[in-house]
Amino acid sequence: MAFLKKLFALLFSKSSVTKSIDEVVAEKIETEKLETSLHDLRETPTPGATGKIRLGIIVGHTKAAPGAKMSSPLNISEYDYNTDVATLMADECARTSLIDSIIIYRDNIGIAGAYRKAEEYGCDAVIELHFNAYNRLVTGTETLCTANPQDSLFAEHCHAAMCKVFERGGNSRGVKKIARKENGGVNVHSFPSGVNCLVEPAFADNLGEANMLVELKERYASALVVAVIDWGFSVGLLRGRAS
Numbered sequence: 001m002a003f004l005k006k007l008f009a010l011l012f013s014k015s016s017v018t019k020s021i022d023e024v025v026a027e028k029i030e031t032e033k034l035e036t037s038l039h040d041l042r043e044t045p046t047p048g049a050t051g052k053i054r055l056g057i058i059v060g061h062t063k064a065a066p067g068a069k070m071s072s073p074l075n076i077s078e079y080d081y082n083t084d085v086a087t088l089m090a091d092e093c094a095r096t097s098l099i100d101s102i103i104i105y106r107d108n109i110g111i112a113g114a115y116r117k118a119e120e121y122g123c124d125a126v127i128e129l130h131f132n133a134y135n136r137l138v139t140g141t142e143t144l145c146t147a148n149p150q151d152s153l154f155a156e157h158c159h160a161a162m163c164k165v166f167e168r169g170g171n172s173r174g175v176k177k178i179a180r181k182e183n184g185g186v187n188v189h190s191f192p193s194g195v196n197c198l199v200e201p202a203f204a205d206n207l208g209e210a211n212m213l214v215e216l217k218e219r220y221a222s223a224l225v226v227a228v229i230d231w232g233f234s235v236g237l238l239r240g241r242a243s
């Protein structure tokens with residue numbers, strides 16, 4: 001419990017967004033070392049721990065049907081924006097050496113095909129990237145996942161990171177545990193072999209929200225990568241990295 005508390009303190013600390021990924025990782029490893037030194041005599045290694053996370057990054061929608069568009073004059077589609085975010089995330093993953101990432105597009109293979117690809121790649125975790133649109137007035141961040149506790153834990157990590165980057169001042173619209181028949185349900189229920197969530201960082205048909213997504217694109221991508229690392233330490237997937 002103390003270990004989890006430490007991780008959450010790090011995750012929710014005011015300065016975590018402004019820290020580089022390297023700094024955050026160094027802190028995690030220190031925390032992990034401390035915990036390991038306290039418990040190494042009675043803890044058994046996590047089965048399957050590889051010291052590395054395999055992350056699938058699914059770009060929502062397709063080139064032919066690119067999803068919602070940001071407010072004019074930006075007019076950037078979900079597909080185009082999230083192609084950039086996915087690329088930035090993959091670059092960050094490569095830099096940390098803690099995550100092997102794969103960018104997966106739904107073009108020609110659909111939602112089921114995309115998640116099948118994630119499974120074939122052996123992904124531990126998958127994030128599907130979107131943004132919201134409604135009536136140009138609504139604002140906020142929401143994260144969709146199944147009611148599975150492992151999925152929810154992963155979603156909470158991603159959601160908290162987004163709320164911090166976009167300065168939502170709290171939990172914003174929250175993590176939504178949805179049924180398969182709900183909007184986005186097919187997506188989040190398509191990856192039983194690992195954890196996954198679908199992120200809706202903002203309502204980009206609102207110009208203020210769209211500007212925020214564009215201005216904070218790099219920080220947003222980094223924050224999701226840090227969230228995945230955070231999650232990896234919390235579930236023991238990166239345990240090998242501290243020894």
Ligand SMILES: [Zn+2]
Binds near residue numbers: 060067068078130131
């Ligand atoms: Zn979408």
